[in-house]
Amino acid sequence: MQAFDPKTLAQDPTSVRFEPGPTEDKLILSMGPQHPSTHGVLRILLELDGEYIVRAEPVLGYVHRMHEWMGQEKTYFQFMPNMGRVDYLHAMAWNWAYAGSVERLAGIEVPERAEYIRVAVTELNRISSHLLWWGAYLLDLGAFTPIMYAFDDREFLLDILQAVTGSRLTYSYFTFGGVYNDVPEDFPKRCLDFVKLLRSRLPMYRDLVTDNVILRGRCEGIGEMDVELARRYGATGPVLRGSGAAVDTRRAEPYSVYPRFDFPIPSYPQGDAMARYMVRMDELETSCSIIEQAVSTMPGGPIAAKAPKTLKPPKGEACYAVEGARGKILVHVRSDGGPKPYRVKLRAPGFSNLSVFAELARGTLLADAVSILGSLDLVIPEIDR
């Protein structure tokens, strides 16, 4: 981190309005965009009084790629690969949100087997996202080893998804009316093996990390928020569930075949960073359970409905909400009846979750701000779009 001279700051266009406060010992600190805890591409302007944060303002746009413009310029099918690049850690959920909204618009029915495959791969992807968050968060807090364990487990998962989709990170597996390829024959077995493996590792993670007194000291009572604050900022996902509201889009606004599965919705009332941590750790188990149910009851049949090669949905609009690893993903598509969408709007959960940060960080120690930032589970490409 580098302390900025106010004079240099004044020449920086994004910082003109962020002038130092009235007292001499106020310090303006530009955290990021290269700071490790900002994961590469987020910059936060901080006004510090000693070690305490007086004001925080995230500066976005370092990986802005204008996906919404691309959506208007490409045909419906051509825009699909973009979805793997909005949130590269939970690409399947974005695939789903876009495919779902276009299916609603065009009235395409998805065959049952495709729905089960979608559920299985999305939950696998959610586990890989949570594992990476877990490793990276602990890395932010100064524990180096857990990320090695997390990546070790994640490797098995990526192998399974690679066999299904052909890629390891930026999946573009969904198509309108189903999925591109059928899963390999050993897919159910590999999923069940992985679930077994992860279940044998989770108690170790709990003993080594979750119950660790240093981690608890860094997380408990840090960055507390209640449901009302989450509602006013539109924070969703584990951030909302960590504030005590057991709300999950998979239950609240059921889509696909989720109503057929039996799974709990973990929530913790404390509202601090530890509660958000616990929600995600519990969700690893929840996803395991959904995967088990999905692969063991997966029906046969076609994997995709017959959608026309050049899709021209009737005029109208549709949105589709999906529970991503970071919260509620909402894709709104408007059609004028032509081959390209008239407007595509992507609602990124991380965008709303990060907007709470300024409120949470006010008055905390700088080191705690890093903990809060990590507990929000930010994926900057998704926020910048």
Add this chain to the structure above:
Amino acid sequence: MIPAFVAKMGPVCSAPMDHATTGMTLSITVEAQNIVDAITVLDAEGYMLEDVMASDLQEGFEITYHFSLLDGINRLVVRALVPHEAPRLPSISAVYPGADWHERECYDFYGIDFAGHPNLYNLLLPENFGSHPLVKPEKARKSLADLMPLGYLVDCGLAEPEAEKPKPAKVVKAATTEDA
């Protein structure tokens, strides 16, 4: 069904929508200058602001606010239309602080001026970008009649139910809602 609080929002028109085909349950159009009053009603009802989306239409910029309660299928959209010349409407960030960034994004992409916004600077684009990338050229703009299904247009008084005979199912549905 249209809930009772909608009347308090001072709607220009309200149209029920089918969740199975649109993902929304209700669309409420309000006058742009009344947007804060309308949204205060939703805040009191416990709605969460999901998103703010702007679209470039022939009639002007349409700003669409997505709301839903925390739980359940109840997404509703509030729409307001502002002209292309000097697009300006009040900011709702005093009611929903989460709207702050969404409005800055609309300012980035469309140049819409949110009056009373505490911090209306570029969010995603650099400050010297110089244009608003999602503003469509005059020829590419479509009107509401080209973008919305007939049922919605009838509910909003933009089309006659009998105007398009070839789609009897939708016309019948629209006519019954008008009677009610």
